[in-house]
Amino acid sequence: DARVTQTPRDKVTEMGQEVTMRCQPILGHNTVFWYRQTMMQGLELLAYFRNRAPLDDSGMPKDRFSAEMPDATLATLKIQPSEPRDSAVYFCASGSHPGLAGAMSYNEQFFGPGTRLTVL
Amino acid sequence: AQSVAQPEDQVNVAEGNPLTVKCTYSVSGNPYLFWYVQYPNRGLQFLLKYITGDNLVKGSYGFEAEFNKSQTSFHLKKPSALVSDSALYFCAVRDRDTGRRALTFGSGTRLQVQP
Numbered sequence: 001d002a003r004v005t006q007t008p009r010d011k012v013t014e015m016g017q018e019v020t021m022r023c024q025p026i027l028g029h030n031t032v033f034w035y036r037q038t039m040m041q042g043l044e045l046l047a048y049f050r051n052r053a054p055l056d057d058s059g060m061p062k063d064r065f066s067a068e069m070p071d072a073t074l075a076t077l078k079i080q081p082s083e084p085r086d087s088a089v090y091f092c093a094s095g096s097h098p099g100l101a102g103a104m105s106y107n108e109q110f111f112g113p114g115t116r117l118t119v120l
Numbered sequence: 121a122q123s124v125a126q127p128e129d130q131v132n133v134a135e136g137n138p139l140t141v142k143c144t145y146s147v148s149g150n151p152y153l154f155w156y157v158q159y160p161n162r163g164l165q166f167l168l169k170y171i172t173g174d175n176l177v178k179g180s181y182g183f184e185a186e187f188n189k190s191q192t193s194f195h196l197k198k199p200s201a202l203v204s205d206s207a208l209y210f211c212a213v214r215d216r217d218t219g220r221r222a223l224t225f226g227s228g229t230r231l232q233v234q235p
Contacts, residue, residue: 004163033222043164043210043225056222091163108154109223111163 004112018080023092033093126226141196149217
């Protein structure tokens with residue numbers, strides 16, 4: 001049963017510390033997404049990659065957030081330095097997408113269980 | 121730009137009754153439309169999608185959704201609600217005619233099914 005995995009599941013840290021969240025997409029999926037979920041803002045897209053290349057990170061605060069895919073089996077999201085307003089659940093999702101405008105198919109995204117981040 | 125509106129924060133329904141969770145969308149081209157469900161402390165799970173073809177789409181757990189282009193809607197429905205359907209439901213859209221954009225999700229609707 002193929003699943004997206006995320007580590008850690010829970011993270012509590014102090015303001016100013018670096019936080020790294022990891023995601024293992026489903027094998028064979030070529031697109032990886034990072035989302036943030038909060039009560040106030042709902043589900044926000046932070047960044048996404050296709051074939052390991054960043055396509056859109058406009059939703060991410062560039063001064064403190066960075067997202068990378070060092071290889072096809074690992075995506076990372078880093079926050080440095082972390083702030084209390086970064087407290088949220090961070091979801092990774094993966095999918096298999098053709099990336100072509102007008103494509104007659106678009107496959108669903110599969111979500112990981114999330115990382116609950118608390119910054120004190 | 122693409123956007124989704126879920127006008128109801130919460131929907132309450134009695135077990136056994138039909139349920140509807142509303143969703144309207146806005147895209148410049150043609151839409152791909154999705155419904156996801158989120159249970160407490162879990163990630164989102166895919167329920168169903170509309171890509172093209174029949175306007176009535178059937179999905180997991182007895183859910184279905186009807187694509188209505190003239191009303192730009194994609195309401196989620198189920199003929200008979202179960203208590204276990206209680207969860208947070210998200211509608212999502214992507215413009216089919218732009219190749220780069222990811223899904224845009226609505227704000228979510230909490231479904232509460234009472235025994």
